[in-house]
Amino acid sequence: MLMDKNTSVLIVDDYKTMLRIIRNLLKQLDFENVEEATDGAEALAKMRAGNFGLVISDWNMAPMTGLDLLKEVRADARLKSTPFIMITAESKTENVVAAKAAGVSNYIVKPFNAETLRGKIEKVMANA
Amino acid sequence: MPDGIAPNGADLAPEGQRIESAVRAVLGTMSGDLSVVEASLLAELEGLGRTVARAKQEIASLRVDDITLSHIPSATDELDAIVGHTAQATNEILDVCETLEGVATRVGGVEADALATAVTRIYEACSFQDITGQRIGKVVTALKAIEARVDQVVSRFGGAAGAAEQHAPPAPADPDETEGRRLANGPQLPGAGVSQADIDKLMADFD
Numbered sequence: 400m401l402m403d404k405n406t407s408v409l410i411v412d413d414y415k416t417m418l419r420i421i422r423n424l425l426k427q428l429d430f431e432n433v434e435e436a437t438d439g440a441e442a443l444a445k446m447r448a449g450n451f452g453l454v455i456s457d458w459n460m461a462p463m464t465g466l467d468l469l470k471e472v473r474a475d476a477r478l479k480s481t482p483f484i485m486i487t488a489e490s491k492t493e494n495v496v497a498a499k500a501a502g503v504s505n506y507i508v509k510p511f512n513a514e515t516l517r518g519k520i521e522k523v524m525a526n527a
Numbered sequence: 528m529p530d531g532i533a534p535n536g537a538d539l540a541p542e543g544q545r546i547e548s549a550v551r552a553v554l555g556t557m558s559g560d561l562s563v564v565e566a567s568l569l570a571e572l573e574g575l576g577r578t579v580a581r582a583k584q585e586i587a588s589l590r591v592d593d594i595t596l597s598h599i600p601s602a603t604d605e606l607d608a609i610v611g612h613t614a615q616a617t618n619e620i621l622d623v624c625e626t627l628e629g630v631a632t633r634v635g636g637v638e639a640d641a642l643a644t645a646v647t648r649i650y651e652a653c654s655f656q657d658i659t660g661q662r663i664g665k666v667v668t669a670l671k672a673i674e675a676r677v678d679q680v681v682s683r684f685g686g687a688a689g690a691a692e693q694h695a696p697p698a699p700a701d702p703d704e705t706e707g708r709r710l711a712n713g714p715q716l717p718g719a720g721v722s723q724a725d726i727d728k729l730m731a732d733f734d
Contacts, residue, residue, distance in 0.1 A: 416617050417657045420650050423624070427647060459661065464707030488661055490720025492729065494710050499733045506730055508723050509714070510654045513647045515723060 402524050404429040406452035411435075411442040411468065412486075413460040421455060421486070424513050428520070439463025443471050446478050453524065458487035458494070466501060473502040482523040486511060546576030586681060599674045606663045617656040624649050661713040 408430055410421045418435045425433050434449070436442035438460040446454070454472070458465040465485055472478045485498050488509040495506055504526070505519040550573050624646045631642035714720070721729070 412657075414614075414657045414660060416614055416621070417654065419618070419621055420653055423621070423628075423650055424647070427643065458707065459711045459713060464705065464711055466707030466710065467705050470707075488658055488714035489710065489712060490715050490722075490726070491710075491712060492721055492725075494712075495721065495726050495729050497706060497710055499730060506726050508720070508726055509658055510651065511723070512651045 402428070402521055403452070405432060406430065406524065407432045407434070407450060408453045408455065409434050409436060409442060409445060409449075409451040411437070411439065411454065411456035411460070411465065413437050413457065417457065421516075424516055427513065428517055439465060439468030439471070442468055446472065446481070447475070451481060452527070453520065454481055454483045455486055456483065458485055458489045458498075466498060469498065469501045469503055480527075482527045484519055484523055486516075546573060546580065549576070594677055595674050599670050603667045603670055606667055610660045610663055613656050613659060617653050620649060620653055658714050665713050 408425060410418055410425070410433060412418050412421070412435075415437070418437070422433050422435065434445060434451070436445050439456070440463040442454070442456065443463070445451075454468075456465040456468055463471075465487065469483055469485070472481060472483060479502075482504045483502070484505045484507060485503050486507040486509060487494070490508045498506055504523040507515055507519055550569060553569060553572075627642055627646050631639040631646070634642070
C-alpha cells in the first residue's frame with residue numbers, strides 16, 4: 400500500500416525524547432515534512448495555522464490532553480477530516496473506547512515498534 | 528513537628544487519667560452491685576480508651592515530620608533525578624543513532640540496510656524512557672497522596688482541629704476536569720491493560 404510521503408505530519412507529545420523518536424521513525428519511512436507540538440493546545444494552534452495531512456498524538460499531556468485535542472479537531476469544520484492516530488501508554492479498554500467515540504483514526508499503545516507505526520499510518524492514509 | 532503533637536508523647540499522660548476519671552464517673556452513677564454485663568462493658572470501655580491512648584502515643588513517636596518534610600520530598604527529588612538522567616542518556620543514544628544513520632547513507636548496500644534495521648530497533652527500545660517517566664510520575668503522585676493522608680491522620684489524633692477536619696466533606700470534583708484528564712491513568716502494569724492486538728480488534732469492532 401502506498402503512502403504519500405509528502406504529507407505534512409504533526410507529532411504531539413510532551414516528552415521531547417518521544418518526539419525525537421517518532422520523528423526519526425517517520426524519517427525512516429521517508430516522511431520529511433514533520434512538525435512537532437508539546438501539548439494539545441500548541442498542536443491545535445499549529446493545525447489552525449497550517450495544513451497537516453496526519454496527526455500523531457500522545458494522550459497524557461497538559462494542559463490539553465490528546466483526547467481533548469482530538470475532540471477539538473473533530474469539532475472544527477476545517478480540521479475534522481484530518482487523520483488522527485493516538486500513540487499512548489493508556490491501554491485501558493475505556494481509553495480506546497473513548498478515543499474511538501471521539502473519532503480517532505487509529506490507536507497505538509506504547510511501547511510500539513516501527514512496523515506497527517508504519518502499518519497504522521498506511522491504513523489511516525488509505526482511508527483518508 | 529505538626530501542631531498538636533508533643534515529642535515523646537509528653538501530653539499523653541493525662542489521656543490515661545481522663546479515661547480512668549471517666550470510668551470512675553460512670554461507676555459513681557451506678558447504685559448497688561454491678562452486674563456481670565455492666566462490669567464487662569466497663570472493662571471493655573477502659574480497654575478501648577487505653578488502646579486509643581496507646582495509638583496516639585505510637586503515632587506521636589512516628590516522627591511524622593521526618594516523613595512529610597524529609598523522606599517524601601527526598602524520594603520525589605530522587606525520582607525526578609532518575610527521569611532526568613534517563614532522558615539525558617536516551618538523548619545521547621539517539622545522537623549516536625543519528626550518527627549511524629549518516630554512516631549508513633554513506634556506506635550504502637547491505638551494510639546500510641543492516642545499520643538501518645539496528646537503528647530502528649534502538650529507536651523502538653528508547654521509548655522506554657517515556658514509559659518509565661510516566662510510571663515514575665504515578666509513583667510521585669502516590670507518595671504525595673500518602674503524605675497528605677499521614678498529615679490528615681496526625682491532625683485527627685492531634686486535637687480539636689482534627690475533629691473538624693474529620694467531618695469535612697470530601698473535596699468536590701473539579702468542574703473543569705475533561706474526559707481526557709479523567710481517563711489519563713498512565714501506563715498499566717503488565718497484564719493490566721489491553722494489548723495492541725486487543726486494541727486492533729476493538730477498533731475493528733467499531734468499523
